[in-house]
Amino acid sequence: MADEDYANAQKYLKLSVAGNPTSLEDVYALAVSTLPPATPEDMPNGLFWIARAADLSTDPKGKEQITKFGHSKYVKYHGSDEGWAQLLETAKTATAPHADLATTITKYTPPTPEQQAADIVQKKQP
Numbered sequence: 001m002a003d004e005d006y007a008n009a010q011k012y013l014k015l016s017v018a019g020n021p022t023s024l025e026d027v028y029a030l031a032v033s034t035l036p037p038a039t040p041e042d043m044p045n046g047l048f049w050i051a052r053a054a055d056l057s058t059d060p061k062g063k064e065q066i067t068k069f070g071h072s073k074y075v076k077y078h079g080s081d082e083g084w085a086q087l088l089e090t091a092k093t094a095t096a097p098h099a100d101l102a103t104t105i106t107k108y109t110p111p112t113p114e115q116q117a118a119d120i121v122q123k124k125q126p
């Protein structure tokens with residue numbers, strides 16, 4: 001991680017977390033290694049790991065800071081906090097991200113000008 005070789009760090013951290021899924025230190029490090037500036041494709045997994053780290057934290061202030069950090073990353077990636085609370089709940093019992101996580105946490109794509117105009121027309125009376 002110090003060399004910013006996130007892919008290599010992830011290999012070892014995944015093994016460590018698989019062996020001890022309740023290690024806050026390893027889960028948090030895995031979260032950080034899978035969140036940007038690592039590869040964007042890993043973002044849903046990184047969001048899961050940061051939610052898992054928040055759950056594992058026993059220090060109220062630490063839990064709050066990890067949750068706030070994860071929430072900001074989630075909103076930046078997803079475009080809203082819709083689904084964040086559900087991810088936090090899932091992370092309480094799951095020890096690894098589920099296979100279809102990338103389909104449930106999608107990257108925000110801003111609407112095109114045409115979509116924006118269509119939304120305005122549908123929502124506003126002329």
